[in-house]
Amino acid sequence: xxxxxxxxxxxxxxxxxxxxxxxxxxxxxxxxxxxxxxxxxxxxxxxxxxxxxxxxxxxxxxxxxxxxxxxxxxxxxxxxxxxxxxxxxxxxxxxxxxxxxxxxxxxxxxxxxxxxxxxxxxxxxxxxxxxxxxxxxxxxxxxxxxxxxxxxxxxxxxxxxxxxxxxxxxxxxxxxxxxxxxxxxxxxxxxxxxxxxxxxxxxxxxxxxxxxxxxxxxxxxxxxxxxxxxxxxxxxxxxxxxxxxxxxxxxxxxxxxxxxxxxxxxxxxxxxxxxxxxxxxxxxxxxxxxxxxxxxxxxxxxxxxxxxxxxxxxxxxxxxxxxxxxxxxxxxxxxxxxxxxxxxxxxxxx
Amino acid sequence: xxxxxxxxxxxxxxxxxxxxxxxxxxxxxxxxxxxxxxxxxxxxxxxxxxxxxxxxxxxxxxxxxxxxxxxxxxxxxxxxxxxxxxxxxxxxxxxxxxxxxxxxxxxxxxxxxxxxxxxxxxxxxxxxxxxxxxxxxxxxxxxxxxxxxxxxxxxxxxxxxxxxxxxxxxxxxxxxxxxxxxxxxxxxxxxxxxxxxxxxxxxxxxxxxxxxxxxxxxxxxxxxxxxxxxxxxxxxxxxxxxxxxxxxxxxxxxxxxxxxxxxxxxxxxxxxxxxxxxxxxxxxxxxxxxxxxxxxxxxxxxxxxxxxxxxxxxx
Amino acid sequence: xxxxxxxxxxxxxxxxxxxxxxxxxxxxxxxxxxxxxxxxxxxxxxxxxxxxxxxxxxxxxxxxxxxxxxxxxxxxxxxxxxxxxxxxxxxxxxxxxxxxxxxxxxxxxxxxxxxxxxxxxxxxxxxxxxxxxxxxxxxxxxxxxxxxxxxxxxxxxxxxxxxxxxxxxxxxxxxxxxxxxxxxxxxxxxxxxxxxxxxxxxxxxxxxxxxxxxxxxxxxxxxxxxxxxxxxxxxxxxxxxxxxxxxxxxxxxxxxxxxxxxxxxxxxxxxxxxxxxxxx
Numbered sequence: 001x002x003x004x005x006x007x008x009x010x011x012x013x014x015x016x017x018x019x020x021x022x023x024x025x026x027x028x029x030x031x032x033x034x035x036x037x038x039x040x041x042x043x044x045x046x047x048x049x050x051x052x053x054x055x056x057x058x059x060x061x062x063x064x065x066x067x068x069x070x071x072x073x074x075x076x077x078x079x080x081x082x083x084x085x086x087x088x089x090x091x092x093x094x095x096x097x098x099x100x101x102x103x104x105x106x107x108x109x110x111x112x113x114x115x116x117x118x119x120x121x122x123x124x125x126x127x128x129x130x131x132x133x134x135x136x137x138x139x140x141x142x143x144x145x146x147x148x149x150x151x152x153x154x155x156x157x158x159x160x161x162x163x164x165x166x167x168x169x170x171x172x173x174x175x176x177x178x179x180x181x182x183x184x185x186x187x188x189x190x191x192x193x194x195x196x197x198x199x200x201x202x203x204x205x206x207x208x209x210x211x212x213x214x215x216x217x218x219x220x221x222x223x224x225x226x227x228x229x230x231x232x233x234x235x236x237x238x239x240x241x242x243x244x245x246x247x248x249x250x251x252x253x254x255x256x257x258x259x260x261x262x263x264x265x266x267x268x269x270x271x272x273x274x275x276x277x278x279x280x281x282x283x284x285x286x287x288x289x290x291x292x293x294x295x296x297x298x299x300x301x302x303x304x305x306x307x308x309x310x311x312x313x314x315x316x317x318x319x320x321x322x323x324x325x326x327x328x329x330x331x332x333x334x335x336x337x338x339x340x341x342x343x344x345x346x347x348x349x350x
Numbered sequence: 351x352x353x354x355x356x357x358x359x360x361x362x363x364x365x366x367x368x369x370x371x372x373x374x375x376x377x378x379x380x381x382x383x384x385x386x387x388x389x390x391x392x393x394x395x396x397x398x399x400x401x402x403x404x405x406x407x408x409x410x411x412x413x414x415x416x417x418x419x420x421x422x423x424x425x426x427x428x429x430x431x432x433x434x435x436x437x438x439x440x441x442x443x444x445x446x447x448x449x450x451x452x453x454x455x456x457x458x459x460x461x462x463x464x465x466x467x468x469x470x471x472x473x474x475x476x477x478x479x480x481x482x483x484x485x486x487x488x489x490x491x492x493x494x495x496x497x498x499x500x501x502x503x504x505x506x507x508x509x510x511x512x513x514x515x516x517x518x519x520x521x522x523x524x525x526x527x528x529x530x531x532x533x534x535x536x537x538x539x540x541x542x543x544x545x546x547x548x549x550x551x552x553x554x555x556x557x558x559x560x561x562x563x564x565x566x567x568x569x570x571x572x573x574x575x576x577x578x579x580x581x582x583x584x585x586x587x588x589x590x591x592x593x594x595x596x597x598x599x600x601x602x603x604x605x606x607x608x609x610x611x612x613x614x615x616x617x618x619x620x621x622x623x624x625x626x627x628x629x630x631x632x633x634x635x636x637x638x639x640x641x642x643x644x645x646x647x648x649x650x651x652x653x654x655x656x657x658x659x660x661x662x663x664x665x
Numbered sequence: 666x667x668x669x670x671x672x673x674x675x676x677x678x679x680x681x682x683x684x685x686x687x688x689x690x691x692x693x694x695x696x697x698x699x700x701x702x703x704x705x706x707x708x709x710x711x712x713x714x715x716x717x718x719x720x721x722x723x724x725x726x727x728x729x730x731x732x733x734x735x736x737x738x739x740x741x742x743x744x745x746x747x748x749x750x751x752x753x754x755x756x757x758x759x760x761x762x763x764x765x766x767x768x769x770x771x772x773x774x775x776x777x778x779x780x781x782x783x784x785x786x787x788x789x790x791x792x793x794x795x796x797x798x799x800x801x802x803x804x805x806x807x808x809x810x811x812x813x814x815x816x817x818x819x820x821x822x823x824x825x826x827x828x829x830x831x832x833x834x835x836x837x838x839x840x841x842x843x844x845x846x847x848x849x850x851x852x853x854x855x856x857x858x859x860x861x862x863x864x865x866x867x868x869x870x871x872x873x874x875x876x877x878x879x880x881x882x883x884x885x886x887x888x889x890x891x892x893x894x895x896x897x898x899x900x901x902x903x904x905x906x907x908x909x910x911x912x913x914x915x916x917x918x919x920x921x922x923x924x925x926x927x928x929x930x931x932x933x934x935x936x937x938x939x940x941x942x943x944x945x
Contacts, residue, residue, distance in 0.1 A: 052838050054377055069375055073844035085835035089857045099843035146839075380765055383847040387761035390754040391822060392773060394814020398792065399780045405791035466682055471675060477682050479931045481689050486927040486934075489876040490894035491916035495696040498909055501708075505695055508712035537688045545935050598784040601878035605898060619786045626790050627883055639787040647782050 002063030002076075002153040002186060003028045004049060010057030011044050011210075018044055019210045021058065026188060031180050033189045035197040036207035037233070043158055045207070046190045050079050050156050063153055078147035079156040083163055084139045086131040086146075092118075093127040096145045117145040120182070121175075137168045144176070148183065157189040161196065173199060194234050198222070206230050224339075228346035231275045231339055237303065239339070240281070240313040244274040251338060253309035257288040262335045267349045275339035278303070278316035287332030292323045306331070403643070409636035416630040428637040437613060437621065444528070445617040449596040451532045456592055457585070460540050464547035465573075478548070482541035489538065493605045496534040497521070500606070524614035527607050531615055535602055539595070543588045550584035551577065590653050594646055618642050693920070700724075700914040707910055723914040731896055732889050733915060740893040740919075743808050744874040750813035751821050751870045752863055759825025760851050764837065774826075780819035788816070789883055796884065807884045808877060808892065817873055821866040828862035829855060864933060875923065893919045 004026040011019040019041045026032045034042040047053040049060055051072035059066050067075050086095050096117060097110040105113075118124045121141040131139055140160065147155055157176070161169045177200055180187055191197055197204050198218040206213040206221065206229070213233075214226040225231035231239050244259065245252045249266035251259045251274060259274065290306035290313070297320070304315040306329065315331065323329060340349040413424045432438060467478050484492060499505040500520040507517035520526045554577060562572045578585075600619050603609060609616035609624070616624075622642065626635025670678070694714075699707050703720040706713060727733050761767075762774050796807045812818065832855065840850045856863075881895040888899070897919060900912040927934055 050838075050842060051376070052841065054375075071376060071846075072838075072841045073846075077842065079839070079842045081835045081839060083833065083835060085833065085839035087836060087839075087854060098840075102844050102849070146843075377766070380847065381767035384761045384765035384767035384770065387765065387847075387851070388758045388773065388777075390814065391758035391777060391818065394754070394810075394818065395777050395780055395816075398811050398815030399783055399788065400776070402788035402791035402795070403783065405794070406788060409790060463685070466678065466685075469670065469678060471670070471678060475931075477686070478935060479928060480686055482931070482935055483693065483924060483927065484689055486872065486923050487693060487920045488894065488897075488916070488923065490878060490897045491696065491920040492692065494897060494907075494912055494916050495692045497907075498699065498913065499692060499695060503708045503710075505712050508708075508710050512711045533688075537692075541689075594782070594784070598786060600786065601876075601894065604878070604882075619784070622786055623879065632790050632794075636790050639790060643783060643787045646784060646787075650782055 003030075004032075004154055004186060004188065005061040005064075006045070006049070006058070007061070008058035009045065009048060009055060009060060011041070011048060011053065012056045017210065019048075019056075022207075022212055024205055024212065024215065026186060029184045029186055031177075031187045031189065031200060031202045032205065033191060033197040033201035033203075034205050034207060035191055035194055035233075036213075038192055039209075040207040041210040042190045042192075042205075042207045046156055046158055046188060049154075049188060050077055051075050076153045077156055078150050078152040078154075079158065080143045080147050080160045082159040084131075084143040086139055086142055088131050091128055091130050092123060092134070092142050092145075095131070095142055096149050099146070099150055113149050113151075114145075117149045120148065120179070121145045136164050137172060140164060140172055141175075144179070148179070153186065155185055155187040157187065159191055160189075161191070162193070169196075176200065195236060198234070204234075206233060208233075224348070225275070226348055228273060228275065228341045231341070235277055237278050237314055237316060239275045239277050241341075242274045242276070242308065242311050242313065243271065243343075244340070245269075245271050246340065251340075253288055254311070255309040257309065259288050259331075260333050260335050260338050262338060262350065265335065265350065267340055271343055272340040272349055273343055273346075275341060276313075276333050276337065278314040280333055280337040281313070281315045281331045282333065283315070283317070283321070283329050284332055285330060287330040290329050290331050292325055292327045292329060294325065295321070295323065304329075406636045406639045406643075409633055410640050412633045412636075414631070414633035414636075416632055421633075424633070428634050431634065432637050432641065437616070440613045441616050441618055441621045444613065444615055445597065447528060448532060448599070448615070448617050449593060451528070452535055452596045452599075453589065453592050455532060456536045456540050456543060457589060459536060460543035460547050460588075461585075463540070463544045464551055467544070467548050468551045478545075481544060484538045485541040487538070489601055490605065492538050493534060493602050496530075497606050500530055521607055522611050524611055527611060527615050531599075531602050531606055534606065535596075535599060543592065546584055546588050547581065550581040554580045586653065586657055590650055593649055593653075597642065597646055597649075618645070693924070696913050696920065697917050700910060700917045702910065704910050707913075720910075723910045724918075726911045727900075727915045727918065730911065731891075731899060733896065733918075735889055736891045736893055736896040737918070739805065739890065740875060743805055743892060744871050746809050747812045747874040748867050748870045750809070751818050752866055754813060755818050755821035755866060756825045756856060756859060756863065757851070758822045759827075760829050760855055762822070762826045763829035763832075764834075764855075765847065777819055777822060780816035781823070783816050785811075785816060785879060789879065793883055802884055803886050803890060805885075805890065808874070808880055811880070812870070812874055812877075817870070821870060824866055824869075825859065825862055828859055832858060868934060872923075 004024075006022050006024045006026075008021045008023060009019060010017065010021050022041075022045060024032070034045060036042045044053055048055050049062075051067065051070060055068045060068055062075055062077065072079075087098065090098065093114050097105075097114045100110045100113060114127070115124070118127060121144060123138070123141055123145055126134065126138060126142075131142070134142065140163075143160065160176070161172050164172060173196060176189075180200075189196075189200060201218055203215060203217055204221055205215050208229050214221060214230045216224075216226075221230060221234045225234060228241070232241070242259075243254060245254075246262075246266055247269050249263045250261050251266075253259055259276075288308060290308045292304060292306055293312070294305040296303040296305075300318075302317045302320055304317060304321065304323070306313050306315060308331065338350065341347065342349050410428055411423060411425055412421055413427065414421045463481055467474055467481070501507075502517075502519040502522070506520070510517040518526050520530045558576050558580075559572060562576060567575070597617075598619060599617065600623065603615055603617060603620045604623075607615045609620050618638065619642065622635055622638040625631045625638060698714075698716050700723055701719050701721060702713065702716045703718050706717060709717075758777070762770060762777075792807065792811060793802065796802050799806075801807060836854055836858070837850050840854045845853065876894060877892065878894045881892045885891055885895065888896070891899070897912060897915050900908045900915060902908055
């Protein structure tokens with residue numbers, strides 16, 4: 001087990017800079033998730049930690065040792081790939097034991113480790129099978145087994161669940177979490193799925209266009225997103241953004257109606273972008289008038305699309321409503337759940 | 351490569367001193383592995399292709415008679431002789447007819463067979479195997495049997511006679527001799543192109559045909575507007591290979607016609623062989639080699655250019 | 666173009682294919698049957714599609730007139746060496762061109778590809794001179810070394826490169842994480858997975874070497890060192906006329922074993938060739 005440090009890490013492909021200097025310190029035993037839209041550089045960052053990409057600038061360290069010029073094999077890491085990368089010409093046991101075999105482990109030792117890993121992952125009855133005879137979820141488990149067999153200092157996961165169907169993804173997600181709780185090894189996990197990030201992570205690094213947007217625990221990111229990008233990326237359905245004017249603590253929509261009163265906690269007067277999560281818009285007797293455009297019942301919740309001062313907004317309601325298209329509702333939001341962002345920089349204003 | 355070299359330069363610029371004291375970077379170690387992997391082939395190509403190519407050019411500037419043991423620099427004399435060589439027009443004509451005929455016949459027959467083999471029929475692999483079988487029959491053996499069949503009193507004329515046709519002396523009449531060498535070569539090798547075309551045909555997504563059927567497009571038009579464009583990359587590549595191959599045909603000519611009757615089947619390679627190894631004019635033979643190289647390189651370049659125009663689709 | 670066909674159409678297609686088969690199959694049949702006909706029957710009229718009488722003495726003559734067994738061995742061992750050598754060196758080069766980044770790779774690859782443009786005939790004169798200097802004329806060295814390292818190997822390298830490019834790169838990355846170096850990745854991961862491409866290369870290379878004709882007649886001059894293609898043309902009488910039935914018997918002996926191997930393994934054969942990366 002070890003901590004991982006990234007210090008002003010940069011990557012460029014030719015003249016194109018794809019990672020512009022990333023600083024993250026991963027604590028020993030932590031589960032860190034790198035999340036962001038595709039092309040944000042999260043996989044490249046992970047591959048630099050693995051040693052599969054060279055580091056163009058800065059330092060990558062594992063367990064206090066700078067590893068920039070070390071081969072992957074000398075970094076004591078294991079990696080689970082998106083499409084599993086199982087060796088098609090070897091059976092499950094061989095796949096899992098291959099690295100130990102290559103590092104010169106004795107036969108009994110390898111068999112013992114493989115049996116241990118197979119037992120943890122429920123693969124014991126599949127050891128003689130070849131990858132093509134396995135289902136997607138089983139392949140996923142073998143890929144993880146191949147990683148844990150070696151008992152490395154750090155586990156790296158590169159979008160390991162994105163090739164599975166929705167149902168299996170949820171199952172495997174819990175298994176990975178359970179695995180971490182059992183092994184307590186440092187894990188760095190890349191995904192574009194913010195729900196995976198929220199459910200798995202001790203801490204999340206949100207990346208966008210080669211930069212770190214925010215680092216924090218899942219609930220920190222949800223409760224106090226540092227900027228508009230993080231606010232829009234974390235949370236599902238996505239946050240509503242409405243242009244507002246703040247005057248004397250009151251948050252006013254374009255048509256002058258009041259959405260919330262922040263009182264003393266309000267930022268200086270002026271124009272802002274106001275972010276409100278759909279689940280935080282409450283219906284009441286008074287508030288801003290919203291015209292119902294669409295009602296989508298989902299069973300447990302109901303999603304309502306409304307027009308609020310000429311802007312489209314979504315509500316996620318726990319209670320069923322009887323409103324129809326064209327009806328008017330009054331919506332308000334509790335002051336603590338109002339996120340104000342600077343119009344130009346997108347930075348948090350309150 | 352620009353990416354690699356720029357990348358390389360960033361952390362360990364070539365200007366950095368005392369690089370040797372440090373361990374090699376990952377990328378440098380990998381590059382060394384790369385050079386070691388290609389070394390045997392690169393040395394081989396240098397020794398057996400590049401050096402000989404240079405030597406051929408050097409020889410072509412000399413008058414060199416092996417029997418008389420003379421090797422004198424004559425500058426462009428061989429090339430001047432080449433232009434005035436009375437046999438050259440005939441040789442080029444024979445080469446052109448042979449290559450054009452072979453490519454046209456080979457490509458169209460390969461396509462026809464591939465389309466037939468792409469049908470849903472029971473036992474189709476048996477047909478595929480049989481059509482392909484001449485490819486694995488020894489070239490000289492195949493040529494000898496055909497030579498035997500094409501004798502004046504051979505099998506083919508024998509069959510023709512049973513239905514009352516007096517067959518020609520195939521290999522001793524200029525036109526039929528040329529047709530014969532083309533046909534023998536095509537039946538020997540058409541299986542290769544057939545299999546490549548078949549793979550390409552089977553690579554066309556079936557949904558395209560289903561969509562076309564739903565749109566009411568007739569089968570022939572489907573073939574012209576969907577199949578042909580989609581297999582055109584394969585067709586171009588096989589065409590280049592077939593043309594370059596046709597310019598190298600030697601054994602069939604040497605065994606069947608020895609370039610005759612007259613010079614009607616003396617293709618460039620055979621003429622080169624005669625000049626260099628039968629008459630021992632190594633200098634002039636080398637000049638003919640250069641001509642052959644220029645023709646092959648020119649044709650390949652031309653087709654590579656045409657690709658942009660005629661290949662409708664590429665991965 | 667695969668649609669269900671009516672019975673009438675099917676019959677027509679079978680008929681067409683049977684007719685088209687004649688020039689592909691009949692010559693081989695004629696070669697085998699004529700080789701066992703008495704000399705008096707081989708030009709008989711009307712031609713005997715099926716032999717009326719048999720005479721197997723031609724087969725012993727094949728071995729009496731020339732050291733045919735020796736020549737058979739020559740062709741066989743040369744083709745085997747060439748095939749093994751090409752598989753080794755072309756797969757290495759193809760792997761490096763597909764997977765390893767090193768300065769100059771593109772230029773070197775272009776230079777290697779030049780070999781595709783250079784027919785053996787172009788360089789035969791200087792090659793003869795080079796091997797002559799080394800005292801290797803009338804040995805098998807030119808027939809072994811040139812195909813393994815020279816122009817004929819370029820096609821194999823190209824095929825291997827195309828295959829390795831298509832191989833998922835994650836497999837090798839997983840192997841690197843598992844602790845393998847370049848050569849071990851090539852040897853333990855890439856090569857075992859390259860079987861289809863390797864078998865295509867093996868087939869092409871074997872047939873190329875087995876069929877070689879110009880090179881043997883340029884380089885080899887003593888019958889004990891002849892290869893089969895060269896030997897086949899030597900069954901002539903004192904006047905240079907072909908001794909047809911003996912020649913056909915020798916041709917049969919040359920062609921039949923390869924043909925039988927092919928028919929037994931035709932699936933791997935044909936499909937291997939179809940997957941050579943020539944799909945464009």
